[in-house]
Amino acid sequence: MDAKMFCFQCQEAAKGTGCTIKGVCGKDDETANRMDLLLFVTKGVSVVATLLRNAGVEVPAHINRFVVDALFSTITNANFDIESITGRIVNGLKFRDQLKEEAAGHGIELPVIDELVWKGDESTFEGKALTVGVLREANPDIRSLKELIIYGLKGMAAYVEHAGNLGFEEKDLHAFIQHALAETLRKDLSAEQLTALVLETGSYGVKAMALLDKANTSSYGNPEITQVNIGVRNNPAILISGHDLKDMEELLAQTEGTGVDVYTHSEMLPANYYPAFKKYKHFVGNYGNAWWKQREEFESFNGPILFTTNCIVPPLEEASYKDRVYTTNSTGFPGWKHIPSREDGKTKDFSEIIAHAKRCDAPKEIEHGQITGGFAHNQVMALADKVIDAVKSGAIRKFVVMAGCDGRMKSRNYYTEFASELPSDCVILTAGCAKYRYNKLPLGDIGGIPRVLDAGQCNDSYSLAVIAMKLQEAFGLEDINELPIVYNIAWYEQKAVIVLLALLSLGVKNIHLGPTLPAFLSPNVAKVLVENFGIGTISTVDEDIEKLILA
Incomplete structure (x- = not known):
C-alpha cells in the first residue's frame, strides 16, 4: 500500500522507522498531513516575524501565542481534530500576510520561498499538505538535525505556553523559537551549523523550564513532600489530566462547594504537591496510572475527564466514556466538547463539565493507599x-x-x-x-x-x-x-x-x-x-x- 503520510516524531513510530498509513498514536493520515501544513505555515510566520524583530520592529503578542500554540497542537497525542488544525492554518495564513504587509511598510525584503508566497484556501489544503511533510528534505542527515530541532521546539513551546498562562513571559524565548523555525528553512546550513543550533535549542530549553518552574512556584508555592491518596470517595467527580496548573487552579475554585470532587490523572499528579491546592477539601488525590491506561481507567472513573494538554488515546468505538471527555488549550478530538481559552483576563468557564459531573456516579475504586512525591529542587x-x-x-x-x-x-x-x-x-x-x-x-x-x-x-x-x-x-x-x-x-x-x-x-x-x-x-x-x-x-x-x- 502506498504511503498516505509520514511521521516519525514519537518513540512508537511504526516499525521503528515511521508511520505511513495511520499513526500508532491513532491519528489518521489526513489529520497528520494537515499538521504538516500547519507547521509549513508556522515556519512562514516565523520567517517574517524574525526579520521584523531583527529590524527592531515589535512582534505582536498574538503572533507569539499563535506559534507556540501551533507547535503544541502538533505534539504527539495532543490534537486529533482536523477542523481545529485547519482553523489554525487559516489564522496562520492571515497572520503571515499581515506580517508581510508590515515588513513591506518598513522596507524589509522578504525571501522568495514557498512558505511566504503560497496562496492557499481550504479547498487546496489537502493537496498542499501532501507536498510539505518531513520527507521534503531529501538529505537524511540534514533532515534528522532539522527535525531534532523542530521536535525540541515543540517541547519548549509546551512549557512556554504553561508559563504564559500564568502570566510569565520572556520575549527572548519566543524570539528564539521563531528564529530556529526560520533557520530550518535555510538550504545553506551545514550539518555542523545545525548541530550547533540543536545545542542552542537545548540551552533555551533550560531557560523555558526555569521560567515555568518560576511561574509554578511563584503562583502555587514550592512543591513539598506529600502523601497522595490513590483511593476514592463517594462523590461525583472530575478527572483532570495533562500539565496545565492554571486550569487546575480554576477548576478547583469553580468546583468548591458544588459537591463535586476533583482527582488528578497521569501527568497532573504533581499538582497534589503544591501548597496552594491543598486548601481545597474536595481535591481528593490521584486516580489511575500513566496516560496509556486511560481506556480502562476512564471507564471505571464514571465522571467527566478534562484534557488540558496532550496524552489523549482515541477511545474504542464501544467506549462508554466518549461523551464525557472535554478538551481545552491546544488539545482536541472530533466529537469531544472543547472549553474555550481565556479572554481578556477572565477565567475559563468550567460550568458545563461541573454540571455534567453532578449527573454521574462516583468513581469506582481501582486501588487504594498512598504514593509519595514532591521532591522538586527546593x-x-x-x-x-x-x-x-x-x-x-x-x-x-x-x-x-x-x-x-x-x-x-x-x-x-x-x-x-x-x-x-x-x-x-x-x-x-x-x-x-x-x-x-x-x-x-x-x-x-x-x-x-x-x-x-x-x-x-x-x-x-x-x-x-x-x-x-x-x-x-x-x-x-x-x-x-x-x-x-x-x-x-x-x-x-x-x-x-x-x-x-x-x-x-x-x-x-x-x-x-x-x-x-x-x-x-x-x-x-x-x-x-x-x-x-x-x-x-x-x-x-x-x-x-x-x-x-x-x-
Missing part, C-alpha cells in the same frame, strides 16, 4: 545535608535519573524491572509519567530518604538538573559528570526531546535513552551523539545495572 536541597552525608558515608552509592515518559510497548517493563533490581543503596530521581513504572513499588528508603524521589511533571526535569548542579557545587566538582549520578531515561514524545537537549546543553554525558533510540536520528547523526555525548540505548536489566551501577 525540597531536596532542604535535605541537602542529609543527602550529602549519605553519599559521603556510602549509604547512597548512586542516584539514577529515570525521568521521562511512559508508553504502551511491553519493552517498557524493563524500567519496572530495572527499578526493582537496583541495589538497595541506589536512589531514583524521576519526573514525568515514566515514574508510573515504579512509583508504587515497595522500594523503601535509605536513612529516611525515599528511594524514589519524584520531582513532578516532565518539565520538572529542570529540578533534577538543578539538584545535580547544586550537588556538583556542594562536592566541589569541576565536571557535572563526576557526580555519582547516572541517566537511564525513557522517552515517548517531544517534551522528552527538549529535556534531552537541555541536559546535553548543560554538559551531561553518557545518557542512556530507551526503550529505543528515536527513528528521526539518522545513522550519522546518531553516531555524532554517541561519539560526542556518549548517548546510548538500553540493553538488558542485568547488563545495564552492571554497566551503570556496579562498574
